[in-house]
Amino acid sequence: MAQAVNAAGAEGGLRLRYDRSSVSHWLSGTRPRYPVPLLIVEVLSHHLGRTCSLDDAGFDERGRAHSPCQVTGQPPLHALAELAGRDADPARREGVRRLPYTVPDPASLSLPRLSGPAGTAGTAGTGGAAGAAVGLPRTSHDASVRFFTGELGRYGGGHTRNTLALYLCDAVLPTLGRRGPGPAPPRPQALLRAARLAFVLARMHADELDHGVSQRYLHLAARLADEADDPVTWSIVIRAHSAQLLALGHRRHALSHAEAATAALPRGASPPARAYVHAQLAVGYAALRDKRNALAALRIAETATEAAEKITLTAGPGSSQTVPDPFDAYTSAALAFQTAETLQRLDDTRSALAALARSAAARSADDRRGLALTHARRATLLLRAGQREEALARWPGLVALSAPLRSAAVRRVVHALGDKLRPGARSAATDF
Structure with a gap:
């Protein structure tokens, strides 16, 4: 029980060190500080297979008063x-x-309602130069x-x-x-x-x-x-749910959300939306070692990305964005990053490194966060492939790129990489 609560806290960025004696204290009436009661009921709900409330767990109104x-x-x-x-x-x-x-229950994930004929875009559509079936x-x-x-x-x-x-x-x-x-x-x-x-x-x-x-x-x-x-926006949001689940290690839940996002896309969805959703579907399949479906989803994402970039080029002045969002655009740099993650999970390190090189080369200088994550992932794979000197050579540039960012995700990957590269690297990374 203590280990499960510690793990649930880690998913939210909390460093907890509960042990067997802590659980004994809870059973005897000691109330842990917020938000631990919420973590406890989450753990109980997961293991019981049903919702467990604060009352069910023995926490009274004082525990609930601190619940947001x-x-x-x-x-x-x-x-x-x-x-x-x-x-x-x-x-x-x-x-x-x-x-x-x-962790959500995949059985509770229902597709969005559609007011129009099945398979068509909703009334609101999807905005921007890339949205052909639009109206926003x-x-x-x-x-x-x-x-x-x-x-x-x-x-x-x-x-x-x-x-x-x-x-x-x-x-x-x-x-x-x-x-x-x-x-x-x-x-x-x-x-x-x-x-x-x-x-x-x-x-x-x-x-x-x-x-x-x-x-x-x-x-x-x-x-x-x-x-x-708007089923397109719904699909994009559920796709983000999938990426978050995968980042936290819930692979099957991540795939179920990626599949739901893909299933909800209407036939009239814009190329950026199709590329964005199918790229995550490819990663979801790869996480479960389904190579055939992962590569098939990647091919769909590649075709859609090519179409999206053609639309951007022909849309006229003001259509291009240095840091695009998935409602309006999806770039080859973003797809290459997802391709690298897919191939990495399929143990094709060489092709994953090539995809990361393409992603870094295609990113705008304004996309500092994307560049930092791309270079960190590339250096990590180089290290895993035994190319330590090449990975180490990228370290100073990575720290300089990451310094202006307020991103815990970037700090975490850079610190982890620094620990693996050399003793003094991590101390250099703590300056930002």
């Missing part, structure tokens, strides 16, 4: 307002960011999605996540009538903007390894995309 807002028992706009409000408040955000990650005009809110996505790539998830949470609370959600019944329900386009901003905020938190709150933003983004009747 729940996102499943109320309308998504209200839940998003409460979650983002706590996230934007310096006095309350620490509790939100220590929320434990909960570019507005200031669309520009905000691109802006915050760009900030994530340039400076890391810790740079503007507070600003984005506050922007959601003060500039986006009030326009949707969340403070009371309005004269009319929110338009699909407005719901979709909120969903996409919640998606970007989830990515920022994941980059800071706050997986519990990231998961809750993704959950709300998916619900809002469903209400907006």
Whole structure:
């Protein structure tokens, strides 16, 4: 029990060292500090195969009083307002960011509803130059999605996540009538903007390894995309769920989410969306050693990426982005990174290294986070392939590239690489 709670805490970035005596104390009535009660009920729920509440575990109202807002028992706009409000408040955000990650039940993952004929795009469509079957005009809110996505790539998830949470609370959600019944329900386009901003905020938190709150933003983004009747956005959000599950080691759950994201894509989905979703599907199959399906998914992603880049080239001025988001574009650099992960999981290290070289060469200089992760992954594979000197030669540049970033994910991989390369490398990495 203690080991399971420690492992659940590690998924949320907590370093716990509970042992057998700790469990004895809990049984005798000692209440661990927040958020450990939430971790305990998550562990019990997982092993029992059913939901275990704080009351079931023996924690009274005092334990519940410290539990942050729940996102499943109320309308998504209200839940998003409460979650983002706590996230934007310096006095309350620490509790939100220590929320434990909960492994979802694949059986509870249902495809989004569709108002139109089966296999067609929803009423809201998908925006941007790449969205052919569209209808969502570019507005200031669309520009905000691109802006915050760009900030994530340039400076890391810790740079503007507070600003984005506050922007959601003060500039986006009030326009949707969340403070009371309005004269009319929110338009699909407005719901979709909120969903996409919640998606970007989830990515920022994941980059800071706050997986519990990231998961809750993704959950709300998916619900809002469903209400907006946009299966493309829903698929992109569930694809992000899959990537998060895989990063935390839940391979089968990750594949089930990637398959659900692919199944929900309508025939009219834009090439960037198809490429983004199928690239993750390839990684999911590779994680379970399914080479045939992994390579087949990669081929679909490659074809879609080629089509997406052709659309970007012919869309005219202002269509290109230095740090694209999956709603509008999907680049060959991003696909090459996913290709490398797929091939690495299939034990093809040489081809994975070649894919990482292509990814690094194709990335924009503004995508510092992507460049840092690409170079770190490349150096790690070089080291694994026995090319220690070549990996070591890349170390100074990697540290310099990572220094301006506020990204716990980058810090973790750079520190881990430094430990493997040389005794003095890790101390050099702690300066950023």
